[in-house]
Amino acid sequence: GQNIDQPTEMTATEGAIVQINCTYQTSGFNGLFWYQQHAGEAPTFLSYNVLDGLEEKGRFSSFLSRSKGYSYLLLKELQMKDSASYLCAAYTNAGKSTFGDGTTLTVKP
Amino acid sequence: DAGVTQSPTHLIKTRGQQVTLRCSPKSGHDTVSWYQQALGQGPQFIFQYYEEEERQRGNFPDRFSGHQFPNYSSELNVNALLLGDSALYLCASSFRPTSADIQYFGAGTRLSVL
Numbered sequence: 001g002q003n004i005d006q007p008t009e010m011t012a013t014e015g016a017i018v019q020i021n022c023t024y025q026t027s028g029f030n031g032l033f034w035y036q037q038h039a040g041e042a043p044t045f046l047s048y049n050v051l052d053g054l055e056e057k058g059r060f061s062s063f064l065s066r067s068k069g070y071s072y073l074l075l076k077e078l079q080m081k082d083s084a085s086y087l088c089a090a091y092t093n094a095g096k097s098t099f100g101d102g103t104t105l106t107v108k109p
Numbered sequence: 110d111a112g113v114t115q116s117p118t119h120l121i122k123t124r125g126q127q128v129t130l131r132c133s134p135k136s137g138h139d140t141v142s143w144y145q146q147a148l149g150q151g152p153q154f155i156f157q158y159y160e161e162e163e164r165q166r167g168n169f170p171d172r173f174s175g176h177q178f179p180n181y182s183s184e185l186n187v188n189a190l191l192l193g194d195s196a197l198y199l200c201a202s203s204f205r206p207t208s209a210d211i212q213y214f215g216a217g218t219r220l221s222v223l
Contacts, residue, residue, distance in 0.1 A: 004151075033211075033212075035214075042199060042214040042215060042216050042217055043152070043199070043214050044214070045211045045212070045213070048211065087152070089151075094165055095157055095159075095164060095165055095206035096154055096157065096165045096167070097142070097154060097212065098154065099144075099151035099152045099153070099154075100151050101149070101150050101151045102150075102151050
């Protein structure tokens, strides 16, 4: 079966660093995606990991450990516009994506 | 370069009716996946189309069906609508179904069933 777990809500302060964790149990795992979704809008791609390790893209980084079924998204120098839902999605080699329910991040001044 | 486009934006139907939602993929993409997103939840995979065939299907009843056309655009049909079908329906396109390519999402169709 497929199972994705991530925290429901997180709060952080503008300018700080926040780490959003995601654990997964997926048959035929082929990669882990992170998407950002603002209220009422479509998800937009942030980051993708296939191999173990850290992928860095500007203020956003994502880490994957395949052996542990674990990933995290790291957001640095938080800005108010980073307030959104962050979705973790596991991709299988059959072409299916399973999404978590998302972590709602609130950035406070 | 147009991104993924979906129509209509909003739709109101009553129980028992049928609905058709449409999606045009991003230029250069040949694979279309459909998702249902209820309020406060993540997108739930409905099915994926590639080469005009359904390749993968999530845990959705047969009331949910789809089609892909030669130009790669796709339709999602839902028959015998239930109140619980009220949700945001998202279409995502990518290149090849097994390449783990980035999926680009459309803005979605918000369906309300009364």
